[in-house]
Amino acid sequence: MLEGKWKLVILFHLFGGRVLRFSELERAIPAISQKMLIQQLRQLESDGIVRRIVHPEVPPRVEYRLTDWGQSLCPALDALLQWAERRPDA
Amino acid sequence: MLEGKWKLVILFHLFGGRVLRFSELERAIPAISQKMLIQQLRQLESDGIVRRIVHPEVPPRVEYRLTDWGQSLCPALDALLQWAERRPDA
DNA sequence: CGGCATCCCAGGTGATACTG
């Protein structure tokens, strides 16, 4: 599945300040494997784009949200989407 | 080398209406393998972003340039670069 | 010059099972 695309899919689910649990992301992106989801989230976290919030509870609860910097990526991605929609033919 | 990044590197070399021969691209991007360069150029071509121009000469000459649509990607990528430069810490 | 064919191997992936 060429890894890279998943980061974008995850970002789109988190834009707008949405806070999602791990299992919510799994359900929101059925085509991704658990391993891939964790891997991409960890990379986004170490890139400072996503923040991982662990709630010390039983059962465990882990939430993911964008950092301010990650949220600021939204306009640039919108520019890309608008470009893609202006596609000429096929 | 995770393939994906090379498309961007190629695009940056072609922005501004520059027309480059295959061997010029090879020299401009020393870290890319020939196979990868061809592969990425072909994908960009089939995506309608790059135009491949074969001059029927001996010795052969093949030039690459952006399509109008490819050129219109420049502002969106600039938005991305500006976002990257606004990176907070490390 | 431009680029396709072949060989070959590292490591990326998915499936599965287990844990705090």
Added chain:
DNA sequence: CAGTATCACCTGGGATGCCG
């Protein structure tokens, strides 16, 4: 629930050599 561990597979990608 939210992961980690293990393993076997298989494709992506580099290196090399040949062709029009």
